[in-house]
Amino acid sequence: MTSILVVLTAFGQGVAQPSKVHSSFKPGEVWTDTEGNHINAHGGGILFHDGTYYWFGEHKVEGKNGNKAMVGVSCYSSTDLYNWKNEGVALPVAAEGSGSDIEKGSVIERPKVIYNEKTKKFVMWFHLELKGQGYAAARTAVATSDKPTGPFTFIRSLRPHAGLWPKNATEAHKTVPIVVTDNDPKWEQKVAAGAYLQRDFEGGQMSRDMTLFVDDDGTAYHIASSEENRTLHISKLTDDYLGFTDDYVRIFPGGRNEAPAVFKKDGKYYMITSGLTGWAPNPARSAVSDDMMKGWKELGNPVRGTEDEQKTTFWSQSTFVLPIQGKKDSFIFMGDRWRPQNPIDGRYIWLPITFEEGKPVLRWQDEWKLDTSEKKQTKR
Incomplete structure (x- = not known):
């Protein structure tokens, strides 16, 4: 029997929507879970x-607090990638007044x-901004769980690498101060x-938009936008x-990259990022390397x-690249269409990644299926 459920529109009004079984991806449309509610898992990643x-x-x-962490990190599960069951809140925010780094009203991204x-153990990392500090904290945070659906237990937040220079720092970075003044034309x-690399040396490096990548040998990497979002670490x-x-x-350095998403194909590491324009979309970038730690x-x-x-x-920003299980060299680009005036109505842009001349390529498809991901679909 088909049930009728309420989905919030961009204006916060209720519109009756029938729950249904999905059999394809429809980028940009309201994507409902198995209960018929709009999936609420923005800026996400998949395990x-x-x-x-x-x-x-x-x-x-909804509303002006929509981009603050008022609830926490949500979790959904699926066996086919089309239909998602709401597993609830995997990491809940701490109570107001608790003094926790993840107190209700902080920013978890x-x-x-x-x-x-x-x-x-299941390990979660996320970008954290402390309550009441806007985006000044620029921290990363970690939580763990014994189950994939949680509940996750918050461990700590930090600015990484306090008192440590990067492996590719020059002697000048370490010994020649770079002074930046107000209204400095340079x-x-x-x-x-490296001015902000030097500035944050003692207290730890900034960490905002981030992702994780686990290599074939089990080594895990944390990739984040640092140095006031000007350089990736x-x-x-x-x-x-x-x-x-x-x-x-x-x-x-100085590349102004945000929203990193990393994947591996044929022994090479690929990265898709966005530029730096706040909530507004911009042209994506891509990069390749034979080594995660050099040569990009x-x-x-x-x-x-x-x-x-x-x-x-x-009209989206990257958040993750998903390898499709059982389909060699098949990947899904995951992006978000942000709607800062009503964040709960943000939409998901999932598209297949193809390769041309060794480069990842994204083309729009109004609707597509896993078994037709490499075929040309209806063009908008």
Whole structure:
């Protein structure tokens, strides 16, 4: 029997929607869970474990507080990637007045979960901004659970690598101060040269938009936008995935990259990022390397389509690249269409990644299925 449920529109009004079984992806449309409610897992990432996909994301609410963490990190499960069951709140925020770093009203963004084969623990990292501080804290945070659906237990937040230079730091970074003054006409160049790397040396490096990647040998990496979002930092995590080793590097200094998403194909590491324009969409970027910790080369905008589509990445921002289980070299680009005026109504843009001349490529498809991901679909 078909049930009728309420889905919130961009204006917060209730519109009756029938729950249904999904058999394809329809990027940009309201994507309902198995109960008929709009999936609430923004800025998310996916873990595949024991035959099931788990989608973790930011639980948004209506109105002016919609982009603050009022509930926590949500979790959904699926075996086919089309139909998702709401598993509830995997990591709840702490109570108001508790003084916790993840107190209700803080900012929790881009949660990613990986599984540690040695400890048998599920480990979640996320970008955290402390309550009442806007985006000044620029911290990363970690939580763990014995089950993929949680509940996760918050461990700590931090700015990583306090008192440590990146492996590719120069002697000048360590010994020649770079001074940046107000209204400095060379501000961007000095930041790229390492001004904020030096500034944050003692207290730890900034960490905002982030993702995780586990390599074939089990090594886990934390990739984050640092230095006031001007430079990406790639860090090796400890064997238990609960902390940082001393091994980290800067890549694309001054490149203004956000929203990193990393995947591996044919022994090469690929990265898709966005530019730096706040909630507004911008042209995606892509890059490749033979080594996670060095040698990254830019490949340009992966989007193929109209000028508007290329300029806006189909009006979305990257959050994760999902390898499709059982389909060799098949990957899904996951992006978000942010709606900052009513964040709960944000939409999901999932598209297949194809390759041309060794470069990842994204093309718009109104509707597509896993078994037709490499075929041309209806063009918008």
